[in-house]
Amino acid sequence: MNPSIQSKLVVVILAAGQGKRMKSEEPKALTLLQGKPFISHILETLEKLDKDIKPIIVVGYKKERIKEVLGANHTYALQSEQLGTGHALMSSKSGIEDEHDLVLVLAADQPLVSRETLERLINKHEEKKPTITLGTVVVPDFDDWRAGLYTNFGRIIRDENGRVRGIREFKDTNEAEREIQELSVGQYIFEAKWLWENINSIKNDNAQAEYYINDLVKIANEQAKEIETIEVANTLEALHPNSKEELEVLEKLVV
Secondary structure (H helix, E strand, O other), X not given: OOHHHHOOEEEEEEEOOOOHHHOOOOOHHHOEEOOEXXXXXXXXXXXXXXXXXXXXXXXXXXXXXXHHHHOOOOEEEEOOOOOOHHHHHHHHHHHOOOOOOEEEEEEOOOOOOOHHHHHXXXXXXXXXXXXXXXXXXXXOOOOHHHHHHHHHOOEEEEOOOOOEEEEEOHHHOOOOHHHOOEEEEEEEEEEHHHHHHHXXXXXXXXXXXXXXXXXXXXXXXXXXXXXXXXXXXXHHHHOOOOOHHHHHHHHHHOO
């Protein structure tokens, strides 16, 4: 990564969720994969990317437990209510002190994201200078261990020219959209000035009545802003287990 990029970049990790389907009292970010909390995997990857990156960790459910596990040497921001990923990103602003040009957003329940993917995401954004760059994954089908991707991942909506027009959460898709095999993996880089000017425009008129980060893609589209993507090469990086069954599958797939 270009050293000049690091000084302009702030990283936000969304770690406020409960993860009810895990049937655990722990916050989802503290779910163990190979004996290590999800979020610890991500923090180690960020350290490999650049040891000087100090992410903003958005906490909510059992916030003190996350602070207990990770320690006091992190910057935390509080999401006071569980109102969706967009609301969590809104909440991160309180923890950001320095001037910055770019905002990299990651989910704490996606432990296998790699340094290489983050570098590609950052480099693509720096090269093309769009308003948003996001990660996607293309799957051949939804069979076997990929079955969980069918309902857990939003679909990338493109026009006839291949331009990203939106991301549709599964519960908001129609039958045709559900067959789209290009999925959003929940990794984003935003042009910071645009993000903070537009984030309060997100609406919660969807099946979950939540504020989605995905809606920022829709807003950018309506403003004729540029949106770029990178394709994550390894589908495992995209996985964010939502149940103990899905976690068991991931444990078996990781080598």
